[in-house]
Amino acid sequence: MSIEITGVSKRFGDFVALDDVSLSIPSGRLTALLGPSGGGKSTLLRIVAGLESADVGTVSIEGAEATHLPPQKRNVGFVFQHYAAFKHMSVAKNVAFGLEIRKRPKAEVKRRVEELLDLVHLGQFAHRLPAQLSGGQRQRMALARALAVEPSVLLLDEPFGALDAKVRKELRDWLRRLHDEVHVTTVFVTHDQEEALEVADEIVVINDGRIEQVGTPDELYDAPANDFVMGFLGPVTRLNGALIRPHDIDVSTHDGLLGAVPGVVTRTLRVGFEVRLTVDTPSDGDVTVVLTRATARALGVEDGSRVWLSPNLGAGALPVLAARSATAAR
Amino acid sequence: MARRASLVTWLLRLAVVGYLFLLVAWPSWLVVQKTFEHGLAGIAEALSDPDVTHALRLTGYVSVVAVAINLVFGVGVSLLLVRYEFPGKRLLSAMVDVPLSVSPVVVGLALVLVYNGRFGWFGPALEAHGVQVIFATPGMIMATCFVALPLVIREVVPVLEEVGDEQEQAARSLGANAVQTFRRVTLPSIKWAVVYGVVLSLARSLGEFGAVKVVSGNVTGQTQLATLVVQQKYQNFQQETAYSVSFLLAFAAVLCIVVVSLLRPKEER
Numbered sequence: 001m002s003i004e005i006t007g008v009s010k011r012f013g014d015f016v017a018l019d020d021v022s023l024s025i026p027s028g029r030l031t032a033l034l035g036p037s038g039g040g041k042s043t044l045l046r047i048v049a050g051l052e053s054a055d056v057g058t059v060s061i062e063g064a065e066a067t068h069l070p071p072q073k074r075n076v077g078f079v080f081q082h083y084a085a086f087k088h089m090s091v092a093k094n095v096a097f098g099l100e101i102r103k104r105p106k107a108e109v110k111r112r113v114e115e116l117l118d119l120v121h122l123g124q125f126a127h128r129l130p131a132q133l134s135g136g137q138r139q140r141m142a143l144a145r146a147l148a149v150e151p152s153v154l155l156l157d158e159p160f161g162a163l164d165a166k167v168r169k170e171l172r173d174w175l176r177r178l179h180d181e182v183h184v185t186t187v188f189v190t191h192d193q194e195e196a197l198e199v200a201d202e203i204v205v206i207n208d209g210r211i212e213q214v215g216t217p218d219e220l221y222d223a224p225a226n227d228f229v230m231g232f233l234g235p236v237t238r239l240n241g242a243l244i245r246p247h248d249i250d251v252s253t254h255d256g257l258l259g260a261v262p263g264v265v266t267r268t269l270r271v272g273f274e275v276r277l278t279v280d281t282p283s284d285g286d287v288t289v290v291l292t293r294a295t296a297r298a299l300g301v302e303d304g305s306r307v308w309l310s311p312n313l314g315a316g317a318l319p320v321l322a323a324r325s326a327t328a329a330r
Numbered sequence: 331m332a333r334r335a336s337l338v339t340w341l342l343r344l345a346v347v348g349y350l351f352l353l354v355a356w357p358s359w360l361v362v363q364k365t366f367e368h369g370l371a372g373i374a375e376a377l378s379d380p381d382v383t384h385a386l387r388l389t390g391y392v393s394v395v396a397v398a399i400n401l402v403f404g405v406g407v408s409l410l411l412v413r414y415e416f417p418g419k420r421l422l423s424a425m426v427d428v429p430l431s432v433s434p435v436v437v438g439l440a441l442v443l444v445y446n447g448r449f450g451w452f453g454p455a456l457e458a459h460g461v462q463v464i465f466a467t468p469g470m471i472m473a474t475c476f477v478a479l480p481l482v483i484r485e486v487v488p489v490l491e492e493v494g495d496e497q498e499q500a501a502r503s504l505g506a507n508a509v510q511t512f513r514r515v516t517l518p519s520i521k522w523a524v525v526y527g528v529v530l531s532l533a534r535s536l537g538e539f540g541a542v543k544v545v546s547g548n549v550t551g552q553t554q555l556a557t558l559v560v561q562q563k564y565q566n567f568q569q570e571t572a573y574s575v576s577f578l579l580a581f582a583a584v585l586c587i588v589v590v591s592l593l594r595p596k597e598e599r
Contacts, residue, residue, distance in 0.1 A: 049503055050502075050503075051499050051502070051503070070502070071499070071502040071503045072502050072503070072504075072505045072506055072507055074503075075505075076503060077503065077504075078499070078500065078503040080496050080499070080500060082496060084496035084497050084499065084500040085497075086497055086500070086501075086514075086515055087497070087519060088518040088519060088521075089518075097501070097504050097506075097514070098504035098505050101504060101505045101506045101510055102505060142500075145500075145504065146503075146504070148504075149504055149505060
């Protein structure tokens with residue numbers, strides 16, 4: 001195990017950011033800390049980096065006790081949401097920073113910086129200032145800077161949070177490919193479940209200062225431990241008293257299947273390739289259903305249509321646990 | 331968003347220009363005019379007076395030392411105020427502004443009360459060890475430091491706040507210790523604020539009158555600073571010398587500001 005977190009708690013005044021969190025993060029993997037804002041995931045990452053100290057509990061990195069080490073002695077790479085570029089230094093100088101602090105020979109620094117800038121596709125921007133780069137380029141520079149010191153773990157705090165949707169998607173793919181090349185143990189914080197599902201080998205869902213579930217993206221998506229995890233990983237609705245994903249519901253315009261729930265379409269909304277239906281049912285109230293545009297057109301559903309709803313074969317559903325389900329479906 | 335200049339904006343401009351002209355430009359111009367009434371003769375005469383040259387040299391020395399002290403403490407206090415949380419922080423922040431609101435004469439008197447050689451708190455003890463504060467250079471430096479204290483801090487604090495501490499955290503995570511982080515990351519990002527603070531402090535120190543008048547004893551040729559020479563010469567009907575020294579003081583201050591404005595890179599202005 002690369003990072004061992006044991007019994008860590010952290011309070012800011014009256015606010016409990018982390019409540020007795022224990023977690024093992026495996027070596028060489030890409031792990032996502034996923035959860036809503038204010039849930040404690042960034043605090044946990046900053047405690048691992050030494051930028052914040054835990055009130056109680058211990059952290060060890062690569063088997064070495066690190067709880068009371070200052071950040072500069074932990075050999076971690078940290079990437080900030082807002083890049084934290086050294087504004088007065090060129091891109092090459094930014095990347096060289098950690099190596100120059102370590103007093104590596106000039107020739108080695110030069111070679112390594114060139115290597116890293118090529119790795120992040122910024123070779124031709126070496127002499128620019130960070131202000132002359134786009135957000136995505138700045139974040140790639142920050143990543144190269146963090147990788148330059150050959151950290152034992154790489155920590156990224158909402159690394160793509162400040163970027164626009166398209167660049168975010170590109171960088172996400174790129175981070176995954178980079179990790180497959182470099183293999184450094186990487187932990188990144190995100191509140192975007194799609195980002196976590198797409199990039200991570202393993203996801204840790206954190207909410208209200210506690211860990212809700214740890215698992216691979218498939219495990220979490222197919223077998224969420226509770227309705228919070230199910231609700232956080234994607235949209236949910238209720239059918240036959242169970243939580244289900246809106247796209248896992250089959251719609252039929254005639255009463256064919258046993259146990260299908262009848263209802264009336266009260267609203268249709270087209271968003272790109274999908275059609276979102278709100279169906280009023282006597283048993284479950286309003287049920288949200290998502291169809292592809294082609295399916296919706298073939299069925300001919302529109303406002304006022306009578307439809308029968310049934311769970312798709314192979315759909316994962318979670319029995320509703322008391323009243324929490326209403327808040328879990330965001 | 332270019333707005334068309336209406337009658338109101340013209341009136342406002344006229345008011346501002348008129349105000350600045352009557353209050354700043356015209357009086358300053360008259361000093362320059364009086365200084366050069368007989369060409370360079372006035373300045374030459376002033377500079378041939380040993381009391382004047384001594385006062386100018388002393389002013390330069392006191393100002394530079396005071397600015398150096400304020401530079402170190404100003405940057406230190408700014409870092410403390412922005413980067414650290416501690417009880418009494420608001421009080422400290424308010425204390426920093428005291429020199430701006432208290433009359434310099436009061437500052438002078440307060441220093442005399444604490445450090446004078448006969449009945450001050452520390453004065454007799456210091457004098458027993460051969461250190462004279464009041465009526466000597468250390469007192470003048472202290473008084474000058476006091477009045478110029480907030481200038482570096484008030485320039486640096488907002489810049490430190492704006493820059494934030496992420497760059498410093500990044501430096502720490504890359505292996506830099508506190509000193510390396512300050513030298514390589516913090517200082518370059520507050521550089522121009524520090525330079526501006528120093529220039530303002532220097533200008534303020536050169537022109538200080540009230541506080542140094544009380545602590546210096548104003549002994550001609552010994553503890554007399556340039557501003558005090560101006561007053562004395564003016565009262566002794568040596569107006570031309572008074573104007574010349576005034577001009578030199580103002581010129582030095584304006585020169586600093588102009589040089590810094592020219593040096594400062596455009597995008598950071």
